[in-house]
Every structure is written in C-alpha cells, then in structure tokens.
Amino acid sequence: MxxxxAVMGIIVEDTQVTEKLNGILHEYGTYIVGRMGVPYRDRGICIISVIVDAPGDVISSLAGxxxxxxxxxxxxVYQKAGNSHAD
Structure with missing residues (x-):
C-alpha cells in the first residue's frame, strides 16, 4: 500500500475540544510518526504538529x-508525489 x-499543523483555540482531538489522534495512532504540542499560554491556544505516514485517503480522513x-x-502539507514507498 x-x-x-504529511505534516499537520493544528491550532486549538477552544481547549474544551482537547479530549475529542486526542481521541481522534489515538484512533489514527498507527499512522502517527511523531507529535509535538506547545501550549501558547499568552494567547490561550495550543499549537500541535503531527507527522503521519499513511495512504492519502487516511490522511484526508484524519484531517477532515x-x-x-x-x-x-x-x-x-504533503510530501511531493513520487517520493512515497510501498509496504
């Protein structure tokens, strides 16, 4: 396959959704290569970057x-086409 x-940049302005967001990320955990979250307390937001290695439809579903x-x-942001590998 x-x-x-892909790298997903996520900005969370409403921290009430954090549990739902974490649940979604957990659901796709087998595709997640790495994740970094930074709370920006001065602005009251969280900034999260997630790196995934997955089929395009899975990436689109997660982002959606x-x-x-x-x-x-x-x-x-997706890797350029033609640079993928097959399992």
Whole structure:
C-alpha cells in the first residue's frame, strides 16, 4: 500500500475540544510518526504538529475529522508525489 508523509499543523483555540482531538489522534495512532504540542499560554491556544505516514485517503480522513471540531484549525502539507514507498 502506497503511503505519503504529511505534516499537520493544528491550532486549538477552544481547549474544551482537547479530549475529542486526542481521541481522534489515538484512533489514527498507527499512522502517527511523531507529535509535538506547545501550549501558547499568552494567547490561550495550543499549537500541535503531527507527522503521519499513511495512504492519502487516511490522511484526508484524519484531517477532515480534526477540521470539523469547533475551535480547531488545521492545515496539511504533503510530501511531493513520487517520493512515497510501498509496504
């Protein structure tokens, strides 16, 4: 199965959704290579970066579920096409 590397930048403005967000990330945990979260207390937000190695449809599904959470913004940057590998 072909996979791609992607980096997801997530900004959480409503910390009430943190439990839901963590649940979604846990659901896709087998695809997550790394994750870093930084609380920006001066602004009252959290900034999270997530690196995934997954098929494109899985990446899109994960980003879509996160993007539907109220108070959360997400952008995804994909590895250039043709640089993927097969399992």
């Amino acid at each position: 072909e996979t791609r590397i 579920k996160i993007g539907m959470l109220d108070g959360v913004s997400i952008k995804t």
